[in-house]
Amino acid sequence: MARSINQNAYSSALPNFRNLGVLLRILVVVNVIALAAVVIRAGDVRALWGELLEISALVQPLLILSLLALVALNDWLRRLRGSLGILVVLALEFVLTAFLYALGRPLLDVEPAPLLRYWVLVLLVTWALLKYFQLRERALSPALSEARLQALQARIRPHFLFNSMNAVLSLIRQDPKRAEEMLEDMAELFRALMADNRELAPLTRELELCRRYLDLEQLRLGDRLNVEWHTEGMPAGALVPLLVLQPLIENAVYHGIEPRVEPGVISIRIYATRDQVHAVLRNPYSGEGDRHAGNRMALANIRERLQLHFDAEASLTTRTDGATYEVHIVMPYRRGEPGPARAVTADG
Amino acid sequence: MVIVDDEAPARSRMRDLLAECAREIPLTIAGEAPSGRAALELLAANPADVVLLDIRMPEMDGIEVAQHLLALDTPPAVIFATAYDDYAVRAFEVQAIDYLLKPIRLARLKEALARVRPGRPPEVEALRGLQRSPRAFLSAPERGKVHLIPIADVIYLKAELKYITVRTAAREYLIEESLTRLEQEYGERFVRVHRNCLVARTAVRGFERSAPEGGETHWVVMLAGVDEKLAVSRRQQHIVREFGKT
Numbered sequence: 001m002a003r004s005i006n007q008n009a010y011s012s013a014l015p016n017f018r019n020l021g022v023l024l025r026i027l028v029v030v031n032v033i034a035l036a037a038v039v040i041r042a043g044d045v046r047a048l049w050g051e052l053l054e055i056s057a058l059v060q061p062l063l064i065l066s067l068l069a070l071v072a073l074n075d076w077l078r079r080l081r082g083s084l085g086i087l088v089v090l091a092l093e094f095v096l097t098a099f100l101y102a103l104g105r106p107l108l109d110v111e112p113a114p115l116l117r118y119w120v121l122v123l124l125v126t127w128a129l130l131k132y133f134q135l136r137e138r139a140l141s142p143a144l145s146e147a148r149l150q151a152l153q154a155r156i157r158p159h160f161l162f163n164s165m166n167a168v169l170s171l172i173r174q175d176p177k178r179a180e181e182m183l184e185d186m187a188e189l190f191r192a193l194m195a196d197n198r199e200l201a202p203l204t205r206e207l208e209l210c211r212r213y214l215d216l217e218q219l220r221l222g223d224r225l226n227v228e229w230h231t232e233g234m235p236a237g238a239l240v241p242l243l244v245l246q247p248l249i250e251n252a253v254y255h256g257i258e259p260r261v262e263p264g265v266i267s268i269r270i271y272a273t274r275d276q277v278h279a280v281l282r283n284p285y286s287g288e289g290d291r292h293a294g295n296r297m298a299l300a301n302i303r304e305r306l307q308l309h310f311d312a313e314a315s316l317t318t319r320t321d322g323a324t325y326e327v328h329i330v331m332p333y334r335r336g337e338p339g340p341a342r343a344v345t346a347d348g
Numbered sequence: 349m350v351i352v353d354d355e356a357p358a359r360s361r362m363r364d365l366l367a368e369c370a371r372e373i374p375l376t377i378a379g380e381a382p383s384g385r386a387a388l389e390l391l392a393a394n395p396a397d398v399v400l401l402d403i404r405m406p407e408m409d410g411i412e413v414a415q416h417l418l419a420l421d422t423p424p425a426v427i428f429a430t431a432y433d434d435y436a437v438r439a440f441e442v443q444a445i446d447y448l449l450k451p452i453r454l455a456r457l458k459e460a461l462a463r464v465r466p467g468r469p470p471e472v473e474a475l476r477g478l479q480r481s482p483r484a485f486l487s488a489p490e491r492g493k494v495h496l497i498p499i500a501d502v503i504y505l506k507a508e509l510k511y512i513t514v515r516t517a518a519r520e521y522l523i524e525e526s527l528t529r530l531e532q533e534y535g536e537r538f539v540r541v542h543r544n545c546l547v548a549r550t551a552v553r554g555f556e557r558s559a560p561e562g563g564e565t566h567w568v569v570m571l572a573g574v575d576e577k578l579a580v581s582r583r584q585q586h587i588v589r590e591f592g593k594t
Binding site for chain 2: 157158159161162163165166167169170171173174219220221222258259260261
């Protein structure tokens with residue numbers, strides 16, 4: 001099963017050092033500790049500055065070198081079994097500290113504290129950080145975050161289900177062939193909705209579902225619904241959480257098209273930059289509405305799913321520009337690879 | 349019978365079902381409308397006994413349409429239809445108004461048709477019980493037709509004897525409602541300047557003292573869109589100060 005392979009792949013005791021969130025957390029935690037050390041050691045405000053410079057001279061190069069090494073060695077490190085990875089990281093820090101100490105000692109005009117003291121400090125901080133990431137991983141994944149993802153699975157509005165069924169029923173007598181197609185579309189949509197969508201899927205698959213959904217809505221709303229696709233720059237192979245766009249399109253129809261008498265346009269633009277996938281959705285905005293709570297809930301749901309999949313690397317922003325409502329999603333560009341799809345990478 | 353639904357397939361499905369009912373229950377379909385506004389026009393020209401009314405429609409929902417239908421010379425009976433709406437369903441049970449759930453079953457439609465009394469419109473109080481948000485329009489009957497006044501166009505509402513005068517920038521209308529009820533329905537949109545008068549907050553341009561000959565000086569409110577000035581009663585004088593603050 002793909003999932004058990006995934007769990008093995010991610011049972012490493014180490015976090016994914018190539019994840020932006022992990023890197024940020026390391027930077028913040030180490031600097032906060034350094035700052036705390038300075039504040040404790042410095043007697044008065046004037047001494048604070050000197051201490052800060054001194055500690056930065058050692059901490060910052062070490063931090064940068066460590067992060068570079070960890071990013072470079074990430075894949076190899078994470079393949080190591082059990083606690084071996086932790087030991088290797090500790091050893092790495094041990095060596096880097098000694099190296100920088102030897103290099104930096106002649107440059108400082110005062111005699112620094114003995115190397116042993118730095119070793120102890122660095123190893124303690126490193127060990128604490130690694131433990132923190134382990135705990136965080138355990139708190140978020142796999143079991144808990146998988147359960148969370150399952151609970152967050154996109155739900156289609158019952159309103160849509162019943163109206164679509166009504167629309168299909170109306171077709172059965174007049175246009176049995178079209179009715180057949182519609183039922184097939186519905187089956188496919190609901191298969192995706194009820195499936196286990198915790199793994200990332202190719203973007204093309206997601207767009208296919210969106211098109212099925214829009215076909216159904218088109219039947220119901222006729223000329224009132226117009227859709228513009230801008231997918232020329234689309235990264236077809238990118239991996240995204242399934243049903244990340246469909247609920248947004250459903251929102252656009254529900255809030256942007258249905259409350260209007262006149263026809264409206266939903267525009268969907270998907271493009272990639274070097275390492276990001278962007279999706280921008282626009283729909284007419286009618287101003288006052290009484291159903292905005294539903295919209296916010298759907299957005300919060302997608303935001304949380306994005307976070308569980310991509311941590312700080314994904315974002316969802318909305319804005320209203322006059323008579324247009326826009327949702328912009330940014331996701332890291334995960335290339336589709338053969339073999340087991342990368343599932344919940346809730347690390348970091 | 350008239351079918352009102354904004355979705356064409358839903359209307360066509362209803363037509364099929366009614367055609368089937370027609371074998372047992374005498375009925376003819378007088379027409380169909382894609383919106384409440386179209387329905388009001390259609391029914392003013394061709395009165396019908398029964399209207400099948402979808403609840404979720406753009407511009408105004410079915411419940412509001414049903415209220416405006418009451419302003420027709422011969423208001424029809426109404427059967428509501430909705431796809432999925434927990435709130436509405438509960439409200440319908442409370443108000444004991446018949447409703448159909450989409451997709452509609454033939455048997456259920458027959459039942460509703462057998463029960464409905466043609467030409468007997470729903471009670472206005474019951475419809476108000478179903479209403480969830482303020483109506484988007486006020487409706488003024490005019491020579492058999494119903495004129496819809498967008499609430500945003502209303503500058504003031506003034507009670508006179510049995511009727512209420514609705515003033516817009518373009519003209520005046522007479523409607524038969526209660527000022528107190530309108531005040532409750534629209535809440536913050538209007539401010540009461542006088543026992544018999546509500547003014548749209550957005551239309552208030554300012555206040556000034558007025559001293560009619562032989563009378564006491566009192567405040568009047570100046571309005572955007574019309575030249576008239578309306579008296580502020582002594583009891584409501586505090587609103588002059590409240591507006592001054594904002």
